[in-house]
Amino acid sequence: MAHFVDRRLNPKDKSLSNRRRFLKRVRSQIKKAVEDAVRERGIADVDRAKNVTVPTEGVAEHTFKQASDEGWRERVFTGNKTFQAGDKVEKPPSGGAGGAGREGSPDGEGEDDFLFALTREEFLDFFFEDLELPDLVKQSLKEITKTHPRRAGYSTSGAPANINVARTMRNAFGRRIGLRRPKEKETDELLERITLLEQISVPTREQQEELIALRAKHDKLLRRRKVIAYIDPLDVRYNNFEQQPEPNANAVMFCLMDVSASMGAREKDLAKRFFMLLHLFLNRRYEKTDIVFIRHTHDASEVDEETFFYSPQTGGTMVSTALVMMKQVIDERYPPSEWNIYAAQASDGENFGGDSSKCATLLNEELMRICQYFAYVEIVGEDEAQLINSEASGMELWQSYRQVSDIWPNFAQKRVARISDIYPVFRELFARDPVGKSHG
Amino acid sequence: MVKRAQTSKSSPLFTQADWDFDTLRRTFDAIEDVARTDLDLEVYPNQIEIISSEQMLDAYSSIGMPLMYHHWSFGKHFLGHERLYRKGARGLAYEIVINSDPCISYCLEENTMPLQALVMAHAAFGHNHFFKSNHLFEQWTDAEGILDYLEYARRYIAGCEEVHGVGDVETILDAAHALMPFGVFRHRRPRQLSLQEAEEQRLERLAAAEENVYYLWRTIPNRTGSERERDAALQERKREMQLPEENLLYFLEQYSPILQSWQREILRIVRNVGQYFYPQKQTKVMNEGCACFVHYYILNTLYAQGQLTDGAMLEILHSHTNVLTQPDFDDPRFSGINPYALGFAMMQDIRRICEEPEEEDREWFPDIAGKGDWRNVLKHAWANYRDESFIQQFLSPTVMRRFRMFAISDESSDSFCTVTGIHNTQGYRHLRDVLARDHDISTQEPDIQIVDADLLGDRCLHLRTVRRNGIPLDTASKEATLKYVERLWGYKVEIAEANSTS
Numbered sequence: 001m002a003h004f005v006d007r008r009l010n011p012k013d014k015s016l017s018n019r020r021r022f023l024k025r026v027r028s029q030i031k032k033a034v035e036d037a038v039r040e041r042g043i044a045d046v047d048r049a050k051n052v053t054v055p056t057e058g059v060a061e062h063t064f065k066q067a068s069d070e071g072w073r074e075r076v077f078t079g080n081k082t083f084q085a086g087d088k089v090e091k092p093p094s095g096g097a098g099g100a101g102r103e104g105s106p107d108g109e110g111e112d113d114f115l116f117a118l119t120r121e122e123f124l125d126f127f128f129e130d131l132e133l134p135d136l137v138k139q140s141l142k143e144i145t146k147t148h149p150r151r152a153g154y155s156t157s158g159a160p161a162n163i164n165v166a167r168t169m170r171n172a173f174g175r176r177i178g179l180r181r182p183k184e185k186e187t188d189e190l191l192e193r194i195t196l197l198e199q200i201s202v203p204t205r206e207q208q209e210e211l212i213a214l215r216a217k218h219d220k221l222l223r224r225r226k227v228i229a230y231i232d233p234l235d236v237r238y239n240n241f242e243q244q245p246e247p248n249a250n251a252v253m254f255c256l257m258d259v260s261a262s263m264g265a266r267e268k269d270l271a272k273r274f275f276m277l278l279h280l281f282l283n284r285r286y287e288k289t290d291i292v293f294i295r296h297t298h299d300a301s302e303v304d305e306e307t308f309f310y311s312p313q314t315g316g317t318m319v320s321t322a323l324v325m326m327k328q329v330i331d332e333r334y335p336p337s338e339w340n341i342y343a344a345q346a347s348d349g350e351n352f353g354g355d356s357s358k359c360a361t362l363l364n365e366e367l368m369r370i371c372q373y374f375a376y377v378e379i380v381g382e383d384e385a386q387l388i389n390s391e392a393s394g395m396e397l398w399q400s401y402r403q404v405s406d407i408w409p410n411f412a413q414k415r416v417a418r419i420s421d422i423y424p425v426f427r428e429l430f431a432r433d434p435v436g437k438s439h440g
Numbered sequence: 441m442v443k444r445a446q447t448s449k450s451s452p453l454f455t456q457a458d459w460d461f462d463t464l465r466r467t468f469d470a471i472e473d474v475a476r477t478d479l480d481l482e483v484y485p486n487q488i489e490i491i492s493s494e495q496m497l498d499a500y501s502s503i504g505m506p507l508m509y510h511h512w513s514f515g516k517h518f519l520g521h522e523r524l525y526r527k528g529a530r531g532l533a534y535e536i537v538i539n540s541d542p543c544i545s546y547c548l549e550e551n552t553m554p555l556q557a558l559v560m561a562h563a564a565f566g567h568n569h570f571f572k573s574n575h576l577f578e579q580w581t582d583a584e585g586i587l588d589y590l591e592y593a594r595r596y597i598a599g600c601e602e603v604h605g606v607g608d609v610e611t612i613l614d615a616a617h618a619l620m621p622f623g624v625f626r627h628r629r630p631r632q633l634s635l636q637e638a639e640e641q642r643l644e645r646l647a648a649a650e651e652n653v654y655y656l657w658r659t660i661p662n663r664t665g666s667e668r669e670r671d672a673a674l675q676e677r678k679r680e681m682q683l684p685e686e687n688l689l690y691f692l693e694q695y696s697p698i699l700q701s702w703q704r705e706i707l708r709i710v711r712n713v714g715q716y717f718y719p720q721k722q723t724k725v726m727n728e729g730c731a732c733f734v735h736y737y738i739l740n741t742l743y744a745q746g747q748l749t750d751g752a753m754l755e756i757l758h759s760h761t762n763v764l765t766q767p768d769f770d771d772p773r774f775s776g777i778n779p780y781a782l783g784f785a786m787m788q789d790i791r792r793i794c795e796e797p798e799e800e801d802r803e804w805f806p807d808i809a810g811k812g813d814w815r816n817v818l819k820h821a822w823a824n825y826r827d828e829s830f831i832q833q834f835l836s837p838t839v840m841r842r843f844r845m846f847a848i849s850d851e852s853s854d855s856f857c858t859v860t861g862i863h864n865t866q867g868y869r870h871l872r873d874v875l876a877r878d879h880d881i882s883t884q885e886p887d888i889q890i891v892d893a894d895l896l897g898d899r900c901l902h903l904r905t906v907r908r909n910g911i912p913l914d915t916a917s918k919e920a921t922l923k924y925v926e927r928l929w930g931y932k933v934e935i936a937e938a939n940s941t942s
Contacts, residue, residue, distance in 0.1 A: 002465070002468050002472070002485075002486040002487065002488050002564065003485070003486065003487040003488070003542065004461055004464060004465065004468075004487075004488050004489075004490070005487060005488070005489040005490070006461070006489075006490050007489045007490060007491045007495060007546075008490055008491060008492045008495070008549055010491075010495065015497070015498045015501050015502065015514060015515060015518040017510045017515075018501065018502075018510050018511060018512060018513075018514040018515030018518060019515040019518055019519065020515070021510065021511065021512035021515050021606075021610070022512040022513075022515030022516045022518075022519065023515070024512070025512050059512075059516055060920070061513055061617060061618065062618050062916075062917045062920035062921045062924070063617075063618050063619070063620070063621055063622075063917065063921055064621075064622065064885075064886050064888055064905075064913055064914075064917065064918060064921050065885075065886065065913070065914050065917055066884075066885075066886050066911045066912075066913065066914060067911060067912050067913060067914040067915070068914070069852055070852045070910065070911060070912055071852055071907065071908075071909050071910035071911030071912065072849065072850065072851045072852070072909040072910055072911070073849070073850045073909065073911070074847055074848065074849040074850070074860060074874050074877075075847065075848055075850075075874065075878060076777065076845050076846070076847050076871060076874050076875040076878060077769035077774075077777075077845070077846055077847075077848060078766055078767075078768055078769060078774075078777060078843040078844060078845055079766075079767070079768020079769050079770065079771070079774075079843075079844050080769075080844040080845065080846040080862055080863065081768075081844075083846050083859045083862055084859065084862060085859055085860060085861050085862055085864075085866065085867055086858070086859065087858070087859040088856040088857070088858055088859075089848070089856055089857045089858075089859065090855065090856050091850075091854075091855055091856060091857060114516065114520065115520075115523060116516075116519035116520060116522070116523050117519070117522065117523045
């Protein structure tokens, strides 16, 4: 006789809390591993789940144990083939105290490292930790608010759908006790006694008197029950909701990418990685964020995500076209009074002669006024990496943008030369307390 | 494989690989019939729970228990197991069985029906019988109360986390876990407590522990009472400590000058959990051997009765042999002696000695050779031995020859190892001694005792360990663990290593 229990439907993830505790403990190591992932991976799978190795330090569970390489030991082994008692066997050169197979771990994991896999969710959480879109709520918009109902205690009036049954019944119960409402059981008992007395065909005087008294009492109780209602309108309580103001948080991100001929495979790869991060970040953190993809050569066009990241196109360079296109889209679909507008632009800095100043003018006069934040990332050759350190030098576009950033604190520009630069630059641009904002 | 009876007495219990609850129940009843009437096993009532692989991983990481308090180390084990499992490096156990009353066996939903039969015979009867009858389990663990106790532990520790913060509780648990192997009474037997008693005692202890602490406070300078009196009081107190003490957690719980009562209770919980698992460590070979012997016997009996199909039996034997493989020492898979294989082989051999002894067996085992009553011989062994004594008593030359055992002695300062005995007439006794010693848990773990607490001076706590055969403590882990002891004691802790005189 056995008891069978089907536990399969029980909640799994009983260990979830333990798992979180562990991840918290190895937080710093994980963050490093996550940064490495951006460097090593192809564009398409930056966001995959990730195997993470952490050194055992910090997660080791120490206890007193015997040293494995000192002292005298005697052990029994199996599978003797040629040994005789008294044979001397050379020890294997490294370690190997006591025999083969003892030291190596079966899956090639060193003793010093602990390897485990993060889920995609956990990975992305670490990836975008501490990042945010700066100034998500427009200064000028702060007064114009949407409202959202929030629970705010109970009220004595409201819609029937909002009746709070537990609270109502509790009040009713308290009132019934307070006013001593007779219970049904009491009247029933009286009635029983009355019927019993009535059935006696020749009642004695005493019994008659009792009957009268009981009837009176019964009537009184019934009356009392009628007067004191089981549930009185006084008892009824409703869940109360207050309309609380909520700041406007509609956001749209414009991704502007230069795909002209001067952008080689390397430059495009870097730019795409940057936007891929941005894309992931927005999807993960801001559910309602719109993303507009604009790519340009000598001519700009709005494209979908797939085309933006994967479709080849090439041609001349006219950066201002992208800005014009952005302005056009804003006018059509994203009135600045209702939307927080962000933009990120990537280019190699090459531009059609004279176009750069046009870009600066466009930004200064039109776009920066309505943008919350504009980030410009310039992709430079690896040999030009030293340029990264000198703000002053640079191509025409960089120079023009420098004038913009002097005027507008919400304009940031950064240079990227290697894959390994992308994540740090990205972090810098979107760090919670933006550093790139003030100086550019 | 037992030869199949010519005429099948009954139709097979199942013919499909898929299982359902009806089939499980039918099969369980058939297994139980053999277990009770033929083998005469004594078992706790069974509760068989079907779980998914995720849940099996969960159970793995909380040391196999259905409920456990939360700690990051369980999460670490979970992640480790999960990765190995996902990449296919390691399969999951077919079952986990818990020494409780009722005895809970977890069976994996992915098991095929033949495997479920194997698992039920193995866990619900083999292990279950061993848990119920072995004297170590009977004396040291409380099958009836363990689940209640774990529930209490989980609630208590969760409560502490709410009051004192997750970080503080974790600090204590880290330290307590490090000392868990040294938190068991090896010789004294603790009294079993019911849950209510435990709760009452906790409150008493709480009061007593606070008194203890005040006692120490009274000894700090500038107090009334002459020095001599105070010294006498401390001497008295030290006598109360009953040093030396091998149970580090118990000592710290009782006498640490800095711990608060909730911290003492956490030490106690960890200590009790450690104590609960102590018998399992000492009976690995026997426990697994018993379970394997039982499932092998029962399933073969069912097969002989025609209740299992040929296909089912083949699948069962396939899994059976997988578990019972003993690789040779030069095989890459070798990682010591497989307790399943050793236990099973010894128990099968006991049966053979009882039924068809040879001359050699009569000489080695005059008491049981040819007696025929192997059921009772085995039941007696299961009830009264642990690994070390079981091997010392029952390891037969036949088994040593079958495993082609040989003993190697290794002195770390030499450049060679010496073969000290092989499976021949001169070597049998030596091999048996060495193997028995190898399974004696007291030689596997360092022997550490608290010998002195310098209450008169700087309150330094003195530990002592005796090196057996010149084996010192591992330096890195020693330093790290001492820090944990210091955290719990609050003052300096020193450990002295002495060479054993023998």
